[in-house]
Amino acid sequence: MSVDRLDAQMAFLMEADKLKAITRATRNHDGRFENSAEHSWHLALFATVLAEHAPEPVNVGRVVKMLLIHDIVEIDAGDAPIFGEVDHSAVDASERAAADRLFGLLPQDQATEFLELWHEFEDNETPDARFAKSLDRFQPPNLNLAIGGGSWTDYNVSLETFEGKLAPKIQRGAPALWNWLHPRVKAFFRTA
């Protein structure tokens, strides 16, 4: 171990601290907007507890690692709310540049590993990525249900919009979780 190596690792970890200041559109149980660092923690916990519901075998450790780093690009690129108006190609380009800069702070071997893991998550094609991505879509509606609307109310979202934006990814990566969530969301919108 060279001292330079630990210097580079610490530079990355202290830069990552800034993720705690990136605000999302979802609200926690107390009404405060969730930040992307605590969101990443919550998702890693979801993966740890819910891994048995993945529809095909996943490597839980890899899924957790993916979720710990999946939003770090937002330090440079910001959060793009799922119900907001977004220029997807601009966001993609901004996030790719952010991934290069931020993971590039690490020693070369770790930079390559983290960058590949982040691209795997974004591409959403492997079993690990599909399960991780579905948890990223599954957690916010549960926060919305807990607080009685949350981002659905803020963005004036209908049941149809919710289903159109969320169902495909959650159904594909975690059908058992979608089957648990969907009737609860329908019940909410019926009485909202």
Add this chain to the structure above:
Amino acid sequence: MSVDRLDAQMAFLMEADKLKAITRATRNHDGRFENSAEHSWHLALFATVLAEHAPEPVNVGRVVKMLLIHDIVEIDAGDAPIFGEVDHSAVDASERAAADRLFGLLPQDQATEFLELWHEFEDNETPDARFAKSLDRFQPPNLNLAIGGGSWTDYNVSLETFEGKLAPKIQRGAPALWNWLHPRVKAFFRTA
């Protein structure tokens, strides 16, 4: 998989959301007090990046899992600042009761597993626990250095107090990290 099982897992995960509202004595780079959920995320990232510096082989996945759940008891017991005046036996009793209640929300097999993992962390005797505990002690001084004082200033902490409270655990569980940190902390107190 029974529906009851998923109901219990979701009850735990949504109760865990409350960790985002538990405030610590350490400040993030922007001066805001860190909460225990984002702290847990940061530590899991530290473990992922710094595992090679453990003085003996560790299971990184277990260390990460330990760190994801290590502060959940604070939902009931609150955070006990390391430089504050604390009745340790009262805190211990309160945290043990919190662990029983909170992990007890999970299905029995997971409740047992999480409770054992939390006790292993607290007991600080296995290689995984020693490394996890040392990261829990190593991260806050780095935040303090980044912000120019932080909880050291708030609690009027001297270099000797810092060394007395922090050195034993970090040195034992991650001597390479202590050797990296110590001269930086000494330089800070020399000019503070």
